[in-house]
Amino acid sequence: MGDLKNSFACHRFPLLVNDYSQLLGTPLQSHGWHLTGGVMTRGNQKLSFNFAYVAGSATVTAMAQLLKNDWAQEGIQVSLQQLPLNTLFGELSQATPQKWDMGYWGAGWTYQLDYYPTGGNLFASGAGENNGGYQSATMD
Numbered sequence: 001m002g003d004l005k006n007s008f009a010c011h012r013f014p015l016l017v018n019d020y021s022q023l024l025g026t027p028l029q030s031h032g033w034h035l036t037g038g039v040m041t042r043g044n045q046k047l048s049f050n051f052a053y054v055a056g057s058a059t060v061t062a063m064a065q066l067l068k069n070d071w072a073q074e075g076i077q078v079s080l081q082q083l084p085l086n087t088l089f090g091e092l093s094q095a096t097p098q099k100w101d102m103g104y105w106g107a108g109w110t111y112q113l114d115y116y117p118t119g120g121n122l123f124a125s126g127a128g129e130n131n132g133g134y135q136s137a138t139m140d
Helices: 008-012 059-075 085-091
Strands: 034-036 039-042 048-054 077-083 100-104
Touching: 039 085, 048 059, 048 085, 059 100, 077 085
Parallel strands: 048 077, 048 100
Antiparallel strands: 034 039
16 A cells, blocks of 8 residues: 555645644644543543444454544544444434444445435434434524
């Protein structure tokens, strides 16, 4: 793949780097966050969260590990948790947002060719596919 730091992409798009240390804290430090033991911390609060993802897919597992490693370079501590699909759907619902931080079920959303891509089914308050519970009177 070559040296990313010296690639055309990094000269053209300087935020695409493989050394995140130069990006650390720019907005966070101005709000009282500091890197302590490899984790961004403010007072007793660590910048950390749990990431639950579907078990059984080597691709999803590799992606989750890659995200965890990338976030760690930015000072974000992530705990990974593999769950069977039915458990993932059962535990990560908008009815219990206090029980989970982030979840990934191994797929994404697509729009069929004959649908206008407004995002209404995904993001409208109370929409059937709005499993995350997003609400915005402005966007509705």
